[in-house]
Amino acid sequence: MNTIESVAGFHVAGVHAGLKKNGKLDFAIIASDVPCVAAGVFTQNTVKAAPVLLNMERLAASATDKRAVAINTVSANACTGEQGMQNARRMSELVAEAIDASAEQIFVMSTGVIGTQLPMQKIEQGVSLASQALGDDWQSAAAAIMTTDTRPKQAAITVETEQGSYTIAGISKGSGMIAPNMATMLCVVTTDAELSPALAQSSLGAAADVSFNRIVVDGDTSTNDMVILLANGQSDITVEGDAMSQQFQAALNEVLTSLSKQIVRDGEGVSKFISLHVEGAHSDEDALQIARTIATSPLVKTAFYGNDANWGRIIAAAGRAGVPFDPDKAALYFAVGEDAVDGKLCLFANGQVAAYSEEDATAIITQDDVTVSLDCGNGDGSCHIWTCDLSHEYVSINGDYRS
Amino acid sequence: MNTIESVAGFHVAGVHAGLKKNGKLDFAIIASDVPCVAAGVFTQNTVKAAPVLLNMERLAASATDKRAVAINTVSANACTGEQGMQNARRMSELVAEAIDASAEQIFVMSTGVIGTQLPMQKIEQGVSLASQALGDDWQSAAAAIMTTDTRPKQAAITVETEQGSYTIAGISKGSGMIAPNMATMLCVVTTDAELSPALAQSSLGAAADVSFNRIVVDGDTSTNDMVILLANGQSDITVEGDAMSQQFQAALNEVLTSLSKQIVRDGEGVSKFISLHVEGAHSDEDALQIARTIATSPLVKTAFYGNDANWGRIIAAAGRAGVPFDPDKAALYFAVGEDAVDGKLCLFANGQVAAYSEEDATAIITQDDVTVSLDCGNGDGSCHIWTCDLSHEYVSINGDYRS
Incomplete structure (x- = not known):
């Protein structure tokens, strides 16, 4: 641009x-x-x-x-x-x-x-x-x-x-x-x-x-x-x-x-840019609801900040989004880069942890640009959103914004 | 107890x-x-x-x-x-x-x-x-x-x-x-x-x-x-x-x-206990929706952590709760203590800042136990919830939970 x-x-x-x-x-x-x-x-x-x-x-x-x-x-x-x-x-x-x-x-x-x-x-x-x-x-x-x-x-x-x-x-x-x-x-x-x-x-x-x-x-x-x-x-x-x-x-x-x-x-205190792709949801609206719930979860955001490939928090956030979500049908992937489609590492599938090495996952999550893809396995609904981590600096900036 | x-x-x-x-x-x-x-x-x-x-x-x-x-x-x-x-x-x-x-x-x-x-x-x-x-x-x-x-x-x-x-x-x-x-x-x-x-x-x-x-x-x-x-x-x-x-x-x-x-x-990294009382909402469900939106707002929670009586963030959170909320009818109060009903200081009324001194507000918000009361002026719906601030320590705890 x-x-x-x-x-x-x-x-x-x-x-x-x-x-x-x-x-x-x-x-x-x-x-x-x-x-x-x-x-x-x-x-x-x-x-x-x-x-x-x-x-x-x-x-x-x-x-x-x-x-x-x-x-x-x-x-x-x-x-x-x-x-x-x-x-x-x-x-x-x-x-x-x-x-x-x-x-x-x-x-x-x-x-x-x-x-x-x-x-x-x-x-x-x-x-x-x-x-x-x-x-x-x-x-x-x-x-x-x-x-x-x-x-x-x-x-x-x-x-x-x-x-x-x-x-x-x-x-x-x-x-x-x-x-x-x-x-x-x-x-x-x-x-x-x-x-x-x-x-x-x-x-x-x-x-x-x-x-x-x-x-x-x-x-x-x-x-x-x-x-x-x-x-x-x-x-x-x-x-x-x-x-x-x-x-x-x-x-x-x-x-x-x-x-x-x-x-x-340039978000407040942001150290990591996350492209979040949700597909296979029941509808586009459901995909967006799941994506927003993940993107606003303090536990997900702090895990990103801590370079922790904590996929369990992402699946748990999807589960409380208030729309149909069946973990047994879902699969979760991490990849390096903005809106990345190649080099995806599967962390979760068929209701449980996938066969991946923690080292490979950490090698991805420590990058500044990470794409998280969640396939809900439940329909044709999809969306892309862009979000970030939640850092100490965010708390500092907003703890004393007016002073 | x-x-x-x-x-x-x-x-x-x-x-x-x-x-x-x-x-x-x-x-x-x-x-x-x-x-x-x-x-x-x-x-x-x-x-x-x-x-x-x-x-x-x-x-x-x-x-x-x-x-x-x-x-x-x-x-x-x-x-x-x-x-x-x-x-x-x-x-x-x-x-x-x-x-x-x-x-x-x-x-x-x-x-x-x-x-x-x-x-x-x-x-x-x-x-x-x-x-x-x-x-x-x-x-x-x-x-x-x-x-x-x-x-x-x-x-x-x-x-x-x-x-x-x-x-x-x-x-x-x-x-x-x-x-x-x-x-x-x-x-x-x-x-x-x-x-x-x-x-x-x-x-x-x-x-x-x-x-x-x-x-x-x-x-x-x-x-x-x-x-x-x-x-x-x-x-x-x-x-x-x-x-x-x-x-x-x-x-x-x-x-x-x-x-x-x-x-x-005993919440993760909690330094402040907030009793949040919402009344005058259209219904009890609306009151709860407004209270939850305020209680989960990162901006509200970091302001509490920073001892900042930033009422504008509370009103802004109420406004995005997705239920009827008219700032011109609302009033917001702070008081010291758990579920406090006495000693309330009015910070916001009639759509704008109330006549209060920032010193008085700061004297309240710096306490460990604060009651925030929001009167929506819009009906009989009410609820009490209990919440807390969002601190550096929360980010530390959840940034390296698995390590």
Whole structure:
């Protein structure tokens, strides 16, 4: 996956507005010169942050006139009552004034501690600095939306069509409070292709479902998760018809999957990236339920951290997933690498331990990249998700997050 | 709650059979001189250990003839196939021979690593030593069933009736892989009262539901969980009629609740005991769903560990519980102590932070015993559960459990 060079008609900036200490980048704007078709997916948590509620309202009002997304860190503007809604609106007004748009054309995102009000003087400073710095520095924009992330996340793809090429480019952040069954953490995806609002929304929903909704760091779902797609048409390529739509969907899936995996790899305290493949379940939904139960099990995650090929914990987690699972039909495999299909070592089959050497299993589990495959032997349902271990560092990071 | 002195007609022993290193107690027998009425509740994990399957079969065959429970540590005898079932049967035969009973009268329990076969020579040694040592040393029996537990767990109560008194006494173990929605970890409860099989089973189910099914250490449900109740009638008191049945139920609830709380207090790496009270939910089931989501949230648990009164994570967890929850109607309180009702500090109300001082909140959350109360403001549903923090030590214990 490429890093972002530029996307026609989009300009971005990441600046230091005084929200974070030590002069770190903490505020970003992603803006389009012309109105965009927009789509969004939002957290399924019933406790929604003010910026989530505001953007849902604005997307419902119009999906064809959006100009920019502004993002602040440090305060999540969640559980902040009417004052929080007013601050989110005010933030959008400041951006609108700065780029000659109306407030209704602006999306806002916030990430950080729940329950604190936005420091509006610093937000004002951020809008002022970022709007003057708008350019092609996507790396700074990606860096300016980080919280406990240790590195910026970005992905871009160029799609070749008969009429020429267009670009899809996105940035995201997220490191803790990451679980599937949600929209995602913060992510802005831009494209210079021209899309209808219906195609934009359906493509984004489908792509989020196979990317952000397939990752687990710790099993918690944030109040602030959202992905916004902006399409400004400045490549002069119109995506229409089945072939082009499928091509766009495939490219968008690639960008969002890359960003999702980057989030897991940079998850809080993560030392190991686990590709978890479940197949042979009664249905895809059952496969996902089994995968999620395994991926959120503290016992499974700590065993990964400890380089312990403790397959019993994985089978036990599958057994409590609340869907049909018969250990006598199941088989479990480990392999080295991301989404690995070759070199699989069978650890469990026919209801009991398989004939494998602990040395071979340990040689796999000590790698940074491990694929765990569970065949339930019970049907055609399958899914892939990406997850990680649970380390001492995760506990340290979250034991003193606010201090 | 009292420690156990004796229960008429029951004799117990905990011995070292060579399963654990360093001469630690690792094998126990709880036996009755005469046949007992028996009841049992078993893990709801679809992956059930051989001893669970064997006991379910034996209880179904007869609930009026049971003589003893034998318990080994180190190997869980789960995911061990047909050999595992044969070993569980053989273990019961050895006990039957030693105490002059038939194998059908014996229950067996196992706890330890999943996937390893029982070391039958050591089991034979354990049965031999324990059956010769049978007496009133309940503390040794409780110690001999420990795995990562740091202390034995026992509880007893004497019930006074018009015809005299009887005793209910239980021992249990459990420290990790602890979650509600299950039977329990291993627990044996004895009584010298006389009970009908129906009363024994219904009382045990009801008591487990308000005790073991209300605790969470890490959210994982074991393959081996079970509670067995043995009633031998040797007190010459027969529990019958509504008044005596209710009295028995209340006493049994007390014993099992005490054992449950002892499990949480001795949970893996636990530094803080949290009483979690949810009320005002749409239904009791919804209250439980919200409580379980909070109690299994890694972010909530690490904040407790870090002495961080991070109420936002609790509200965010409630919001993703999958049941109706409206933050604008909810209120959250902290107080010092186990199941505390006085001295509550309000941290969150009306959709936003309440007017409290961070110092007051920190003064509460730094205590070892904290009650967290969430009023959902949405109905009459309520529940109490008991949980704990997630510490560095939990990760250490489970990162190298098998090594």
